Amino acid sequence: MLKGVERLVDLIGERQSAMTAPYSQGVKEAIRVGDIAALSHSDGHFAAAGRDGQTVRLARTLGMPLRYFVAKMFHGPFLIASDRIDTIFEWCQSEKIGWQFDPLYTRMVPAHYLVEIDQIGCPDPAPRYCRFFNPPIASGPADIDALGASYIEGAKASLGRWLRAVPVGEPIALAFSGGVDSTSVWLLARHVMETLGRDPNLIRAFTLDLGGGKDAVQAETIARELGLADCWEPVRASAFQVDLEEAIAVIEDYHPLDVECAAVALCLLGRIRERYPSLRYLLDGDGGDENLKDYPLEDSDLTLSSVLRNPLLYQEGWGVDAIKHSLTYSGGLSRAYVRTYAPAQKYGFEAFSPYTDRSAMAAALAIPFESLTNGDVERLYALKSEMVRAGVLCVTGIDMPTPPKRRFQDGAGGDINGAGGESYRQWRVSKAWCRQVFLRQWSERLREAWDPQADRFSGNDLSRPFPAAL
Known part of the structure; x- marks a missing residue:
């Protein structure tokens, strides 16, 4: 060397x-x-x-x-x-x-x-x-109101730091499903804008509807309940425009739920970019499910015990020392956040979610989930809505509605066969298929690079010039 x-x-x-x-x-x-x-x-x-x-x-x-x-x-x-x-x-x-x-x-x-x-x-x-x-784990009180207030205060702090960096007068988009996370982000962001002396109506919520989507109905209902219908905009598109193979190329990954989520995000953000060519800033609620452990265990090989006794499981996976840890992809949301980051990057948005910030995450990790759930899975599922609603009420004074949980790609509606209103499960794909697409895409890209007859340099060649990037 x-x-x-x-x-x-x-x-x-x-x-x-x-x-x-x-x-x-x-x-x-x-x-x-x-x-x-x-x-x-x-x-x-x-x-x-x-x-x-x-x-x-x-x-x-x-x-x-x-x-x-x-x-x-x-x-x-x-x-x-x-x-x-x-x-x-x-x-x-x-x-x-x-x-x-x-x-x-x-x-x-x-x-x-x-x-x-x-x-x-x-x-x-x-x-x-x-x-x-290395935040303290399960150190908070067994009090829903206090825990919710702490969690939402953490999210508010991170939103404040991000919004201060947004130039005064700049419009801000919000990916809005009408669910707990995106609704709370909307209310918090408006609250912070008011405290900064800015116009909260600069934040405009967008909801994708692929045909008969439940999110569009839910989002409009929530926007009207909150008196914010004038700041909400549906984005209608055909399910045929949801391109799973494009999503795999954009996120450079093959985990099915992340591929589906990214495909729907690409469809939404592409339509927003067409309508608003200069719009730059984007908010969303990604990370809220991970922080408050709001994923259906029946969809995975996880148990209640594995989730509660591994506090950062959803955020970081099993950990860098675990046999299941992927060196290529890390784990948990550490891996999966590319589903938000890469589509936003492709369309020129600067995306941010307060629930991925360490201030909100630390408050979530302080929640004593084991004592609050007492081994009851249904109780775990109910905690998120209760806690976020209590926190938003404490911080903003608004009693926000909390509709049932629904995945982003589920609520958009439609399916790739054009049957509007059907569940996204009509077009869910397997991990094997996603991985095959990923490997095929890279096989095509690497064909020239791996060609034995291609012009190439050896790692032992000292006569060549140093790389231009250095």
Whole structure:
């Protein structure tokens, strides 16, 4: 390995959102030198990479994906960092080392960890992981009103930081299903806008309707109940416009529920972009289900015990040391948030959900779920509506309606066969099919790179110029 060669190709730079000035100014340097204390005390979202001698460090929060790939150039490892797999591949192709690339060899930095990788040659050493988010678990009182107020205050704090960074007078879109999470975000965002002396009507809610969708009916009902019908807009589209294969390419993943969610999001955001070409800012309620453990256990191999005794299971998966942890994809919402991030990025939106922020997440982790549920699954399912409603009432003074839970892709209605109003289960797809599409898409992209006759550089070639990105 040649000494003094810069071996970090940083294609993401420093990304951050909803951070206050003292933290935002020093987060990249904290990552570079491995300052866990500084990262622990920071707020908002960030993703960045830095190099300190032979060690590269990377870190991210839940709302900003970060990936890396280790290639071999100039007698040693080169680490390429980006938010997307295809961006890493395109850089490798530009340097004629695409033949080294495989999408399954890329790695996702798990949310809330500082990852350290020593660049010392072959074989590549395993990365080291150090947590920087360690909130108290189940430390709150067994009081729904108090817990709800704390949770919503956390969400309000993060919304305040994000909205202050939005230029005065800029309109803001809200992906709105009329469910608990999106309704609470709408009310909270309006409340924060008023406290900032801004017009709350700049926030406009949009609901996708693929034909007979329950969300559209529910959303209109909620908007009228709240007196906000003038700030709500249905977005009607054909179910034929929901493109699952496009969604797989956009999110670069093959988990079926995330593919379906992303496909519906792409349909919604594409229509909004057509109507409002200059609209930039986007709010949603992603993360609310994960924080308050509001997923049907019958749809998975999870048990009540596994959910309650692994506090960050829905946010981070089983954890970096678990056998089920995917190095390529991380776990939980740490993996799945790409379903929100990537569609928004494709259509030029800056997306944010207060429920993915650590301030709201820490308040949720303080909830003593085991004592509140006492082993009753139905009680767990009821907690979210009760807690969010109580919190919104405490913080804003508004008694918000709480309709039954429904997945985004379910409530949009329609199906790919055109039978309007049918459940999304009519067009649900298997993980096997999604993975096959993912591998086929990459097989087509890699055909040229993997061609033995293609122009390529060896990792041992010292005569070539250094990469332009360095």
